[in-house]
Amino acid sequence: MPSNVIICDGCCCGRVEKGHDKVPIEELKQAWKDSDLEGSDKVKLTISGCLGPCSMHNVSLLKTEQGQIWLGKLSEYEHYQALVDWAVEVSKTDDQVEIPEILLSHRFERNSV
Numbered sequence: 411m412p413s414n415v416i417i418c419d420g421c422c423c424g425r426v427e428k429g430h431d432k433v434p435i436e437e438l439k440q441a442w443k444d445s446d447l448e449g450s451d452k453v454k455l456t457i458s459g460c461l462g463p464c465s466m467h468n469v470s471l472l473k474t475e476q477g478q479i480w481l482g483k484l485s486e487y488e489h490y491q492a493l494v495d496w497a498v499e500v501s502k503t504d505d506q507v508e509i510p511e512i513l514l515s516h517r518f519e520r521n522s523v
């Protein structure tokens with residue numbers, strides 16, 4: 411089963427009219443193409459409706475064979491670039507890939523929010 415980077419673009423995440431930071435959807439899609447990830451059978455990019463934990467806007471979910479990693483309060487383009495970098499590493503290996511350091515403090519447990 412491929413890994414999946416799921417980016418929330420729901421009722422809260424990315425809604426600048428609600429005062430939240432933009433989610434750079436088009437830039438992410440372009441970065442997926444530029445990084446040759448688009449046809450990858452190892453890691454997919456999914457733009458999703460509300461994933462549930464709206465208070466953690468902006469939310470992303472990384473699904474791998476090892477489990478799920480929830481990330482929240484993504485605000486900078488660097489956070490999303492780090493997701494692309496992570497996906498590139500995942501596409502190159504069968505081993506588990508640690509999430510980039512810049513994202514570590516954004517990790518949360520789904521049950522706690």
Ligand code: FES
Pocket residue numbers: 418419420421422423459460461462463464465467469
């Ligand atoms: S809108 Fe993103 S978690 Fe609800």
